[in-house]
Amino acid sequence: MAEHGLVQRLAALARLELAEGEADRLERDLGAILEHVERLRALPLRDVGATYWTAEAAQGMREDVSRSGLDVEDGLGSAAARSGRYLLVPGMREDA
């Protein structure tokens, strides 16, 4: 069982509003999953290096040359709100 209130704290970090009753359910689920992965935590792996990805022969970085990307109309085409060439978002300051 995950500690009480954990899900609400994680939801705040993840900027995720939870509906009523959703947190209790998620707390149970997370508890069960974390209990399952306890076995992995117990393995003595301190001397083993980490593998973060497995690309065998990756492209490497592209040459640093300028090129045209998306134009503004394409980039803003799916935005919920816009003002001219800019995204329009709710204010983030008290005086906004």
Add this chain to the structure above:
Amino acid sequence: MESLYTAADRLERGETSSEQLVREALDRVASREEELHAFLTLLPEGSLEDAKESDKRRLGGHRRGLFDGIPWAAKDNLLTEGVRTTAASKILGDYLPPYSSTAVRRLDEQGAVLVGKTNLDEFAMGSSTEYSAYGPSRNPVDPSRVPGGSSGGSAVAVAAGMCHFALGSETGGSVRQPAAFCGVVGVKPSYGRVSRYGLIAFASSLDQIGTLTRDVRDAAAVLGAIAGGDPMDQTSAASPVPDYLAAVAEGGRELSFGVPPEYMREGVAPDVRAEVERVAAALERQGMRRREVTLPHTEYALDAYYIIAPAEASSNLSRFDGMRYGPRAEGQDLVESYHRSRGQGFGPEVKRRILLGTYVLSAGYYDTYYLQAQRLRTLLRQEFLRAFEQVDVLLTPTTPTTAFRLGEHTQDPLAMYMADALTIPANLAGLPAISVPGRPIGGLPVGLQVMAPPLREDLMFAAAATVEEVAAR
């Protein structure tokens, strides 16, 4: 439904037209889509227009090759310019991408005709397609059962003859598992083999685009058409793409294989294990040499996956906040709008994984969970590479069971996660793997998995061709 090759041959001989193929595909959609729900978006008018263009090219002697005029479908997490792309999530709404993914573009350039975008678990997180925000798909063999997931819609579309091939994506088995459940061939290429440019990211160290086809030869052709380095994806492999069709033609009789005991233990249904043993014995009779191999840390792969994948997902999905795409739920200020848009836009499984990922990456837990999982990944990969010093390929079941019933695992996330227990290791280690249909069990399809060393899809296809041949007997 005929294979891609059969259709292409008939086109070449003038026995059919692309328009006719597309009309036949749309007729099958019309007759079964209400029951099976394979698609989120259908393109009847656009596909018929494209088919007519293809027919004109062919008649004018300008055919673009094998794929020209062939109907296909794309999982709805692959960006398609100007065509609605949802990732089966409400948070993207009716998003219209301004560009296409490299894999889609490569097929488009070869004249393939896109008939629609297929259903999936939201953001590819799931093993049954039941976590789609637009309702589940159903297994065409038994509609009371799931088709698997997350590329369930693509597997259904191919199995039900609604298209000749489809693309899906894999993070932990999302192509191979639905392929096994629906009785088609599913390929997860090596990490890096196919560009992910334009694939909506789930877990970036694991994601790969894969193929769903009627048979192994079609799979080799489709992978050959989309594989190869791409300057738009730094992780795509720069190395040349081998001739997969030559590998299929050669077959695997000269190869050696192993059946790791860790994939044949309790938890894998006895009749699934028996099918693998039946096929393994048949391969030996064909001349393939069987050797003992062992992969001792396999049992921890699922645990590592359910730390790494949610961790990366929690980061990747931070971009969905109601500002740049999809509907916005207004709040008092920017932060409250983020909370509301994400809370209302994401479904339950996506929220579960975002929270789990946030937890394992949070201060004090990173080393305990995330780093530990990446260390385990090193061991898994080392074990695979050692096994491949002994044998050319590995043969295992694709899934522990045949397709389960709708609703059977939706209340128990861990039970759902177990459906991917045998496919996840290949994703963690970056290996190519294929699921080939075995002999059905109780009328339900079952998958046989062949895994090969990194970037050795040629070995995988050669062995899979022989597996396909003996499994059908």
